[in-house]
Amino acid sequence: MVWDMHVETVPELCNPTLWRYKGEGNANVILALRSPHGRFGGVVLRLRKGGVLMHGEQQTPEMPSFLISYTRDVLVPLFGNQYTGETKLLQVTPEFLQSLAEAIEPFRPAKRRHAGIDIHQEFALLMPDYTVFTSSAGVTLAVELKPKWGFLPTSSFIKPENSVKRLTCRTCMHQHLRRMQGDQTEEIIDYCPLDLFSCDESRLRKSLPQLIKLAGNKFKLFIQGEKIDIGQDGWHTRLNEFFQITDDPVNDSHQSNTLYQALIDLLIKAIANERGLFDRLRYLQKTLDSLDIEGIYMLDLIQQGQLLEPKLEEWKKTVELYLQRTQETSHMPAGPLALKDMTLDEQRQLLYEFLLSTTLKDCSVMFSFRKPDDNSDSTLSGSLFNSDDVKRLEVGNFLDHVEYRAKLLDLDPKPVTKLPYYFNLDTEIVKCYQKRELPRECCE
Incomplete structure (x- = not known):
């Protein structure tokens, strides 16, 4: 059906x-x-x-x-x-x-x-x-970012022994665990998503090169729909198809660095221009996760094994009640005793909100860029999808201005059945990070 x-x-x-x-x-x-x-x-x-x-x-x-x-x-x-x-x-x-x-x-x-x-x-x-513009004859440059968690949790359900979660962001702690497990190189990658979510130029200039080093599914670069990796043979030639910086046959490394900085500058401008999107994403991540996984795991629903996957109508109701509550600035329960007084429907609301937050913590932001083209048309006649929804962005340096769009990807719902995994992973991340002598202090 x-x-x-x-x-x-x-x-x-x-x-x-x-x-x-x-x-x-x-x-x-x-x-x-x-x-x-x-x-x-x-x-x-x-x-x-x-x-x-x-x-x-x-x-x-x-x-x-x-x-x-x-x-x-x-x-x-x-x-x-x-x-x-x-x-x-x-x-x-x-x-x-x-x-x-x-x-x-x-x-x-x-x-x-x-x-x-x-x-x-x-x-x-x-x-x-979204890695190409169908309505333009020019070259499309697209970048897919997976920013991850944009906030420090403040939930009263976080145990005192886990208070480091209020000081160091989840992504920074998780990167430490991965290094301990040998999932990353010996090089310490210093990417903190709170820097990216700040949309501040100096912090973006610090965080973006670190995010590029992570690569994988955290940072993807496309030229005309084809994925390229910074550092691979000929990457700067492909990137130059978009920027069209004059070749420097004497100093190839200089041109590579110039192109790399041009890419960073373009992304800084685009992210700053989309501050509203990043602010909204961070706000939703945080307010939908009002209890933290430690509070979620205290719910009777979970302790009694009453885990039911939400149907579409339940998802719709969850969002309606969440928007109503946040618009009325109502508060969540203050502690474990308040949870005990909640009905199963109220607990289910918090549980489904947490799953929504989990989706948003793992979503991607896709930026697609093109140079203005007199032959561009925002809607192709008879095309399957609607207009490109492009915006104008003043850039400077090698580009006077560009047109771009921003889209959210990877927004599928997370299953209730993964809650034990989320709780166990959270416990493992915190325990591993607590072995550090000096925790990192992340700044929202």
């Missing part, structure tokens, strides 16, 4: 030779069109992996339509339409999916091959490809 939702039936798109591998995460594979294809230029296809659970239950054909409804009814009330983007359903066949799975297998990283495309899904998601 698809809930009152239009489904695109486009036989010409069910041709596996049209698609190329673009990337994947734990639950989904992303494919892009090899070349513009009529009104479907600038779209990506998101396919669910087989054997992967999503929002806590066995995946069904309804899942893609659930995610579209979740965006419309849960996320748009929190952020508005500007940042959440569009998604459409595409009907697919097992034969098409099997051919795709075989075609992309050589391009997939080894660590992801434990799960492949679910060939039994009836619907895939068509989404705009």
